[in-house]
Amino acid sequence: MSSPIRLGTRRSALAQAQSGHVAAALEKVVGRPVVLVPITSEGDTNRASLSEIGGQGIFATRLREALLAGECDFLVHSLKDLPTAVPEGLVIAATPVREDARDVAITRGGTPLHELRAGSTVGTGSPRRIAQVRRRAPHSTVVDLRGNVDSRLARVASGELDAVILAAAGLSRLGTDSPLHREELGLSEWPTAPGQGALAVETTTDAPAELREALAVLDDAPTRLAITLERAILEGLDAGCQAPMAAHAVVEGDEIRVRTVVYAADGGRRIGLDVTEPLNEGYIQRNGSGNDADAADGADPIQAVRSLGLAVARRLLEQGAAELVPREQS
Known part of the structure; x- marks a missing residue:
C-alpha cells in the first residue's frame, strides 16, 4: 500500500x-x-x-x-x-x-493593449487571442508565438516584441516574478478558452x-459544472480546442452564467451570447430540443449543464457561427 x-x-x-x-x-x-x-x-x-x-x-x-x-x-x-x-x-x-481564468497582456512599460502605438508587435499563437488582439489593438501586428513562458517574457524584455498574451493561471502556478508589467484582461470583454485556468x-x-x-x-463541484458547460458549447460547435471562440462560465449561488463569443479570424466579426440559468431542470423544458439523450431527465446537474451548453451552441450556429469556426478534425 x-x-x-x-x-x-x-x-x-x-x-x-x-x-x-x-x-x-x-x-x-x-x-x-x-x-x-x-x-x-x-x-x-x-x-x-x-x-x-x-x-x-x-x-x-x-x-x-x-x-x-x-x-x-x-x-x-x-x-x-x-x-x-x-x-x-x-x-x-x-x-x-480553478485558478484565475483570465488572460494577461505583458508589456515593458505598462501601456494598455488598446493604447499600443501603431505597428506594435503582440505575440500569441492562439487563434482566439489573435482575433481578440485584432479587435482590441487593430493597429498592432500579431506575431505567431510558441515556446515556454520564460522565453515569451524574454522576447518582451529584450524589445523583440512589445507585448505577449499569456494565461494568468500559468503565471500563478509557475510563481513567475517579472519586472514586466501585466494588464489583466477582464472576462466580460475578453472571455477565454473553454476550460482555461x-x-x-x-x-x-x-x-x-x-x-x-x-x-x-x-x-471541485462548481469548477466541474462550469467547465462542463463551456466544453459542451465547444462540442456543439464541432470546433477544435484552438478554434477562435471563447466560453467562460461561473456558478453564482443557485444559477450558472456563461459568456461565449465566436470570432472571425481577422477579428472583424463576432457572435456572442450571455446566458444565465438556474441550476435545476427547468431550463430543459425551455431550451432543450427534446432530442438529446442527456436531457432526458434533469436530475443530474452535470448532464443538465451539458444540455444547456449544446443548446447555447445551437443558438450560436443559428446566428451564423458556422461561418466563423473551423470544424474539428479527428
Whole structure:
C-alpha cells in the first residue's frame, strides 16, 4: 500500500508545476508518495503554429497512450488543451478548484493593449487571442508565438516584441516574478478558452477503486459544472480546442452564467451570447430540443449543464457561427 502512485505529465515547467500541485494534494489524501512521470507530447516537439495543429489533441494524445499502456496511473492536463471527446477507457476523475481564468497582456512599460502605438508587435499563437488582439489593438501586428513562458517574457524584455498574451493561471502556478508589467484582461470583454485556468485529472475506467475515490476528493463541484458547460458549447460547435471562440462560465449561488463569443479570424466579426440559468431542470423544458439523450431527465446537474451548453451552441450556429469556426478534425 506504500508504493508510489505514478502521475503522467508533460515535460514543460508549467505542466510539471501544475502536476506537482495535484501530486501534493493527493499525497495528503492517500498518505502515499506520488511521483511524476515526464512524457514528451507531440505539442512539445512540433513547432508548427497552433492554428495549424492545435485542434488535434497534440498535447494529450501521447500522455493518454502512456496511461492506457500502464506507464502511469493517472494524468494531469491543462483542460483547455483537451479535445471534448474522452477516449474509450478513460475518465476525467477530478477537476480541482480553478485558478484565475483570465488572460494577461505583458508589456515593458505598462501601456494598455488598446493604447499600443501603431505597428506594435503582440505575440500569441492562439487563434482566439489573435482575433481578440485584432479587435482590441487593430493597429498592432500579431506575431505567431510558441515556446515556454520564460522565453515569451524574454522576447518582451529584450524589445523583440512589445507585448505577449499569456494565461494568468500559468503565471500563478509557475510563481513567475517579472519586472514586466501585466494588464489583466477582464472576462466580460475578453472571455477565454473553454476550460482555461482549470486542470483535468484523468485515469482509466478500470483504475483501482481506491485511486478513483482518492482522486474524487480533489474534485471541485462548481469548477466541474462550469467547465462542463463551456466544453459542451465547444462540442456543439464541432470546433477544435484552438478554434477562435471563447466560453467562460461561473456558478453564482443557485444559477450558472456563461459568456461565449465566436470570432472571425481577422477579428472583424463576432457572435456572442450571455446566458444565465438556474441550476435545476427547468431550463430543459425551455431550451432543450427534446432530442438529446442527456436531457432526458434533469436530475443530474452535470448532464443538465451539458444540455444547456449544446443548446447555447445551437443558438450560436443559428446566428451564423458556422461561418466563423473551423470544424474539428479527428
